[in-house]
Amino acid sequence: MHFVTAKGILSSKNGMNLYRGCTHGCIYCDSRSRCYHMEHAFEDIEVKENAIDLLEHALKHKRKKCMIGTGSMTDPYIPLEMEIRNARKALHLIYEYGFGFTVITKSDRILRDLDLLQKINDKTKCVVQMTLTTCDEALCRKIEPNVSTTGERFEVLKKLRDAEIPTVVWLSPVLPFLNDTEENISGILDLCVEAKVYGIICFGMGLTLREGNREYFYKQLDRLFPGLKEKYIRTYGNQYMLESPKNRQLMKLFHQKCSENKIVHNNEQIFQYLSTFEEKDLSEQLSLWDFQAE
Secondary structure, eight states: OEEEOOSOOOOTTSEEOSEESOSSOOTTOGGGSGGGOOOSOTTSOEEETTHHHHHHHHHHTOSSOOEEEEOSSSOTTSTTHHHHOHHHHHHHHHHHTTOEEEEEEOOGGGGGGHHHHHHHHHHSOEEEEEEEOOSOHHHHHHHSTTSOOHHHHHHHHHHHHHTTOOEEEEEOOOOTTTTOSHHHHHHHHHHHHHHTOSEEEOOOSEEEOOTTHHHHHHHHHHHHSTTHHHHHHHHHTTOSEEEOTTHHHHHHHHHHHHHHTTOBOOHHHHHHHHHOOOOOOOHHHHHHHHHHHO
């Protein structure tokens, strides 16, 4: 861990990274790509020591309320968060200033902040996005070693369902020759149905590899699945997009099952939902209060 003084906290699309780097150890992580110019070891977490002050200043000066997002580059619920508490401090500000919130995570540590997530959702809108890649807990512990397992994430989704906080699942990545099976995709979709997720984001069955994350991914394949790296190289060479040979049939299964269970599966529609700020109509509550006051 090391501290830096940041110049800003919100992107042009109102996303923020409270930390840079991650200790979850997912073997396929795109954030390791060199194009993001992370000039320190990936596991040496960069903490923006002035992040909360910057966020408060930004929220104070926003002309319009909007959705504030985090987690696209670094999961805010890494173990260090339980010590630094930047995510919780940020949630307090987002609630106090009346903004909406959405987060992408793989960690059940988010349940620590369930109280604030509920308060934000009662006032405006809060959407929790959870990544699911495999139903196989043993495989999960290999490809996502230092984070909540699929079963643990599923429990989070159910608790959020019961708290009436909307959820979105990222079905990504689907690793060719590892988790690109009908059994796996169907199993994940069954979990989503039970958890009553709003929508599932899926860009196709496969993964992307760029300079930086490609080398790390292949190193982990050599360690965990001897011989599989060579199969990837024979099949894909240096392609950026590695599409599963089963992509067509798996995408047909995905769309069919989502349609049958009324789960939104149009990426554009889901992204529009995630970015749209909604303020809850309090008129009914006010009318009830006026009636009681009389």
